[in-house]
Structure formats: C-alpha cells, structure tokens
Amino acid sequence: MNGAVQKSVIPPPSTKKTIWHVLWDQKYLMLMSVPVLLYVLLFNYYPLWGWRYAFQNLDLTTIKKGASWIGLDNFKWLFSEKLFWLGFRNTLAMSIINLIFGTTASVLLAILLNEVGNRAFKRTVQTVTYLPHFLSMVIVVGMAQNMFITDGPINRVLMSLGIIDSPVWWLGEGKYFWWLVGIINVWKEVGWNSIIYISTMTSIDPTLYEAAAIDGAGRFQRILNVTLPGIKSTFVVLLIMNIGHLMEAGFEIQYLLGNKQVYDFSQTLDVFVLEFGIQNNKYGRAIAAGMFKSVVGIILLFAANFVAKKLDEDTLL
Numbered sequence: 001m002n003g004a005v006q007k008s009v010i011p012p013p014s015t016k017k018t019i020w021h022v023l024w025d026q027k028y029l030m031l032m033s034v035p036v037l038l039y040v041l042l043f044n045y046y047p048l049w050g051w052r053y054a055f056q057n058l059d060l061t062t063i064k065k066g067a068s069w070i071g072l073d074n075f076k077w078l079f080s081e082k083l084f085w086l087g088f089r090n091t092l093a094m095s096i097i098n099l100i101f102g103t104t105a106s107v108l109l110a111i112l113l114n115e116v117g118n119r120a121f122k123r124t125v126q127t128v129t130y131l132p133h134f135l136s137m138v139i140v141v142g143m144a145q146n147m148f149i150t151d152g153p154i155n156r157v158l159m160s161l162g163i164i165d166s167p168v169w170w171l172g173e174g175k176y177f178w179w180l181v182g183i184i185n186v187w188k189e190v191g192w193n194s195i196i197y198i199s200t201m202t203s204i205d206p207t208l209y210e211a212a213a214i215d216g217a218g219r220f221q222r223i224l225n226v227t228l229p230g231i232k233s234t235f236v237v238l239l240i241m242n243i244g245h246l247m248e249a250g251f252e253i254q255y256l257l258g259n260k261q262v263y264d265f266s267q268t269l270d271v272f273v274l275e276f277g278i279q280n281n282k283y284g285r286a287i288a289a290g291m292f293k294s295v296v297g298i299i300l301l302f303a304a305n306f307v308a309k310k311l312d313e314d315t316l317l
Contacts, residue, residue, distance in 0.1 A: 054288040059281040067284070074288035084289065087272040090178070090265060091293075094249040097182040099242050105190045107235070110197035111223055126198070129191025137188075137252040144184050144257065145171065171257070174265035181253055196238070197231055204230040233314040240308055240316045244301030247293045269293050 023030055054074055056067035078084050109129065116122040132140070147154050148170040155167040170176050204226065212222045251270035258266030267275075269289060277286025301316075308315045 050287060051291050053284055054291045056284050058284040058287070070284070074284045075292070077285060078288050078292065081276070083267065083276065084269075084272055086264060087267045087269045090254075091247055091249040091268040091270075094178050094181050094254075094268070095246040097178055098185045098249065099246065101182050101186050102189060102193060103235075103239065103242065105186050106193035107197055107231075109190055110194040110201060110231075111227060113194070113198060114201045114227065115219065115223070126191065126194075130195065131191070132188045133192035135188065138256065140184060140188055141253055141256040144180070148180065172259070172261040174262040177258070177262045177265040180257070181250070184253060184257075185250070196234065200231045200234045201227060236308055236313045237316055240301065240304045243304040244297050246300055247297045 017025075053067065055069060055071060056062075057070045057073075058067040062068070113122050113126055116125070146152060149155075150167040150169055154170070155164070158164045159167070168176075170180060208226045208230075209222055212226055217225065247269065249268050249270075251268065251274075254266045254268050255271055255274075258271075273286045273289045277283060277289060305315050305317045
C-alpha cells in the first residue's frame, strides 16, 4: 500500500463515572433528599421491627415484663378464625369495587374535563369534584346516612321515577353495603384522583389532535386514538400501585356505616384487628393480622408489576 504504515488506533480512556462521582456531582440533590429518606426510614421501615410481636404472646399483662415467644400460634389462631376470613372476603370485595369504579370514574372525568373548551366551567367542575376529598370521613358518612335512609332523598327520587314501589332499606341490608361503600368512595375521591390524569393529558402533543382532525377523526376517535394512548403509561403505573393496596379497603367508612344487620358484609380486616386484637388486648394477634395484610399487599404489587412487564408495559419496579 505504497509503503504506508498502518498505525494502530489507541482507544480513548474510559470516561465512565463511578457511582461515587455521580453522587458527588449531584451532592445538592442528595442533600435535599436526606429529610425525605429519614422520614421514610422512621415512619415506614422502623415500625417493621414491631413485627416480631406477631410471634409473641403480647398483651397488657406481658407488655411490661416481657412477652414470651410462641412461634406461629397467633397465625394458627388467625387462620382458624372464621371471622378473619369473613373480613378478608369483605376487604377484597370492597377493594376491587373501589378499584374498578374509582379508576373508571377518574379516567372518564378527566377525559370529559379535557374536552371542555370553556376554561371557567372546567375549573369550576374540577374544584367542585375534588373538594369532597378534604372532608372528614365522619362528615361523609353522616351525609350518606341522611341520603340513604328509608325516607331520604334517594328513595324519594327513585319512587317518584317509578323505579321502586316502596322505600328500600339501603343501610340495613348486607347486599347493598359493598356498593354503598363503592359509591361513597367514588364520590369522595373521583375529583382528586382525576387530577393526575388531567395533568398527563395536558402533556400530550397538540399536533397529534390536529393531525387526527385533518385525517377526519371525530372527537370520540381522537379520544380513542390519541388521549387514551397518551395516558396509558400513567394508567398502568397507577393501576399497579392500586393493586398493591387491594388489602386497604378502609376502616372509617366500614366502622361508621356498619351495624349489626350488615355485620357480615361490613367487617374488614382493619375492623377485625380492632375488635379481636386491640380491644381484647391481644396485640400479638392484631400485629399478626396486620402483617398478613402487608405481605399479601406486597405479593399483589410484585405480581401486578410482573404481569405488566410481561405485557411490555410501563412498570413501577
């Protein structure tokens, strides 16, 4: 090759930074995250040390002199108690109802508000719908009891429309209790839960809507082909998080709205912990029930994340 000498090319030195260099470059961000980290460690991870009491005979007589280790006896009692499985069924049923209706209502409200052109009307509706989130559950349950009593406005409206012939005892029949809890939760949280979907919709590129309109897509088709795909990743991540909280059906609304007539449908795991653990001074059993609920929630979270990953969707972990 005309006597030309080929010179070997020496690769440039690696410029890859170590984790310590990255931390030093972002030292101010790390410093800002320290209070949040301390908060999480103190209030989320430190209480896990109390799980050891699930394996002890802990009550008021042993709390000072020290509880004895009893192994899995608390869990054996728990799994042999029919009321525990009754609370598990009610918790799961009400959580699923809240998840389906709450998520659907939030997405629909966000889509409707996103399609509204009048900004003043949009802000008014959004404010009115998320204000109930700040109401105490005691006030919400009191309002619900006044609405659903036999001579309340719900029965009057349904009778005036000819849907029912006589007043329905909504608060005294167990078959209605799960659905009442779902309706109340949707009314209270739909506006608040829709905020994140609305904010996601505002980040969608407006040119996508313009291109769809030029191609002849109507409003419904634009929602179906632009809006819904634009919020899919947010929807999947929130769905995974909500599935992880399926064992958190609530305590206040079931405890306040429940009565002896609907006891078999109102008792959740949290109510079970209060009645058969704390009030009976059996703290070991109460902690065992709470530990079981937490473990099931973690399993559901990882299972939902695994399914989303297999479907090639955005995941939480």
